[in-house]
Amino acid sequence: MTVSTLPRPTVLADFRSDTVTTPTPEMRRAMAEAAVGDDVYGEDPTISELQQELARLSGFEAGLFMPSGTMTNQVAIALHTRRGEEVICAEGSHIYEWELGMMATFSGVVPRFVPAPLGVPDPEDLRLAVRRSIHQSPTGMISLENTHNKAGGTVLPLEVLAAAREVATQEGVPLHLDGARVFNAAVALNVPLKEITRHFDTVSVCLSKGLGAPVGSVLLGSAAAMKQAHRYRKMMGGGMRQAGVLAAAALVALREGPARLAEDHRRTQVLARALVEAGFDVNLAAVQTNIIYVRLPEAQTQVDAWASKGVLASALGHDSVRFVLHHQVNDAALEAAISVLTA
Incomplete structure (x- = not known):
């Protein structure tokens, strides 16, 4: 195998x-200064601090730190x-896509x-999706996603959340939120996290994600639910030992990250408008937070061409490109990227 000796292009912006x-x-x-302990035994003080702080912010009794959002979602399903x-979910939901x-492999649900x-x-x-017939798979839970990644980082209105809660209560099924970017939703709605x-x-x-920590997600719920979740986390291989070094970085992200999200959203609007003005197919109504989807034939070919000039994006499917803004794309980087993308 021949290894290329050509210099790699400088990355102007990673979207x-x-x-x-x-x-x-x-x-x-x-991370360097974090107090640590064995978290499988519940003895890591920094992880405990993170779980308690996020639980207070969101109005829950308890939280459980895990390596990824996939794990927190799947533990919730379990x-x-x-x-x-069955799990009722919006089309395009991350828990499926x-x-x-x-959900089928671990929990045996569809x-x-x-x-x-x-x-x-x-x-x-x-409501109409709830199944109770002996001839069909019964409904186990409802899951919503806010913001909705595949729809373009779109935000669920508060009145929809309230109505979904009413449906779940009346039908007697639990309601879960995949809130991978729920802080983006709170900023876009200009409400405290608890309102969602x-x-x-x-x-x-x-x-x-948007908050900027290197690793980690937290599942929130009742104390009893988190006790059971601890078991499922262990079953999935998510029991981390002295992981307070990760929680320490996550605490910084939790305390400092939300204040930066409005700027990410502003820059996303700048990029979206520049792409539209350059003739790209962007649904501006879907550009509500920090994600942009562009409909583009031969998406991977175009993404590769941009990468050769230092602008990175994701080809998701043969005709779709996704751009995601974050705090390490500043105004200068954005301007340089737009010059490449619209050339």
């Missing part, structure tokens, strides 16, 4: 995801369902999709 950010100096200092049941069939224009399901469709999370039985929050 592949908001997970690509590197730890800030403040995070690295916190908590709420029994084998052979990007979690590798884990999805039932409802339409979701711009990522927002009609609560009445959620209060409608749900469990909530998954990623700290490694």
